[in-house]
Each structure stands twice: as C-alpha cells, then as structure tokens.
Amino acid sequence: MQISHHISELLFRYDCVTVPNLGSFLAEKISANIDKNTGEFTPPSKRISFNSQLKNNDGILANHISEIERISYEDALLKINKQVSCALEDLENNCLIEFSGIGSLTKSKNGKFIFELTKKENYLKESFGLTTIISPSIVRDNKVIPLKFNSNKSYSYTKYAAIAIIFISLAYFLGGNFYLDYIDQQNFNAQKEANNIIDSKIQKATFIISTELPAITIDVAKQIGKYHIVAGAFRVKKNSERKLRELKRLGFKARIIGQNSYGLYQVIFESHLTRKEAENALIKIKKSQDSTAWLLFKEMI
Secondary structure, X not given: OOOHHHHHHHHOOOOEEEEOOOEEEEEEEEOOEEEOOOOEEEOOEEEEEEEOOOOOOOOHHHHHHHXXXXXXXXXXXXXXXXXXXXXXXXXXXXXXXXXXXXXXXXXXXXXXXXXXXXXXXXOOHHHOOOOOEXXXXXXXXXXXXXXXXXXXXXXXXXXXXXXXXXXXXXXXXXXXXXXXXXHHHHHHHHHHHHHHHHHHHHHHHHHHOOOOOOOOOOXXXXXXXXXXXXXXXXXXXXXXXXXXXXXXXXXXXXXXXXXXXXXXXXXXXXXXXXXXXXXXXXXXXXXXXXXXXXXXXXXXX
C-alpha cells in the first residue's frame, strides 16, 4: 500500500496503528533473546502483529498523513479509504497486499486475514543502532571448541554467554544513554540560543518604547493532557467560539487549542493525560454526541 511508510513511521511512536476499515498493527515489546544452539544474540525489539477486529478510525494515521503531506484531514481520510477499498478488493481476489518494511497480508479460504511479518525493521527506539550478532567459537590451546550449553558436564561454557550478555547490555546502555544525552544537549543548546535571541529583542524593545502601555490580562490555559478529542475545525473564529459555547453548555471541558497548519481553529470536547482514557472517552462521545469526532495527539506549549 502507498501509505505503508506512514504506518511504519507511526509504529516507532505508538503500540497500535489503526488503518480505518481494514485493521490495526499492534507492536508488542519483547526482551533480548539468546539462541543457545546457534549463539545468536537478538536485541530488544517490537513484535508486530495484525488485528482485523480493531478497524475503527482513531484519527492517528489520518492526522499524521495530513501533517506530513500538507493536506486537510478530510482529504487524508479519503486517501486512506481509497487505498483500503483497493486492498480489500485485491484480498477478495486472493492477492497479497504488501506493507513495505512491515509485512504482507492475505485472506484465507474461511475469510480470515493472515499477516506475515517481514523481519527487516526494529521499531523499538531504545534499540537504535543494535543488531543481531552471532558469538564466534572459542579457541583454546589451538583447538576450536564449539559454543555449547551442556548442563551434564562439570564445567560449562555458559559463562561465555553471560560475558557476552553483559557486554551487549553495557554497550546498549552506554550507547543508548550517549545518544539520549546528545539529543538532550542539542535541545538544550537550541533552547538557550532561542532564549538569548528573545531576551535581546525584549531589551531592544524596552529602549524603543517611550510611553507607558496599558495593563493587559492574559488567560493562560492550564495544560491538562496531550490527547485531545476534536469536535471540529473552523476557518472563521466566530464559528469556533460558537461551537465552544455549545460544548460547554453540554458540560464538556471544551477549549480552542489554536490554529492548525491550515489556519483552521480547532475546537475540542476535552483533553486527557493518557491515550487509554482518551480512547474510552472518544467511544462515548461518538455514541452520544458526534460520530465524526476524532483523537488528536498534540503537546500544548
């Protein structure tokens, strides 16, 4: 599918990515693994699976496509629906649907979807830079000793596996921390530079202003969550304010969270701290208030 790369990008950030009217890709975290027979060490990763029962639109994929391709949310949803319709038709004709870098989807004779994983991408961000390695055989006194794990012998080579595990864990820990420290330092430097620029502009403005300015009151909305249930987006601000009053009369903690990249004023029913809470609330709102409501992930500044 053409939207495969969008799904792939979202799997790095979310544990569930829903393709409306088709199903959801689920990402389950799994620990590092050691194959005692081959000496193969696999870093922590995410196991990707597919569930055809979870196909109700949660807005994540459409919102992501809207932002990346700079199109409206409605156009992004139309794009998804068009590709899903083609995919369902191909599946009915016993064709294989390929999701690049993720896996393939086919349909069995009894009508069930069969997902086959493509083991090319590790979607666990914490395992960045780590790859599968195979421990070499151990050479002692010019003799090659295969790496075996035999508990019946008085001695065991499991200590070599333990050393390798410690080495990999240490490399993972140091590498991961170094990368995170580097990112934090870059963010800190960028923020510091931005603050210096702002302070400089404020100081210059102080010398230019010669008359006393009237006092103003700024109402700063308190941050109450980054998962927002969207009621609508309006080009005319008065329409968004009218919608806001309507939602507040219904008892919702409604807000206008500013304009999106297309200049539309976004009005939300309410915000939640966790995605689980937001999804439960979205289901209720769709049933009782508005079936077109959708979930937006946005960290408010």
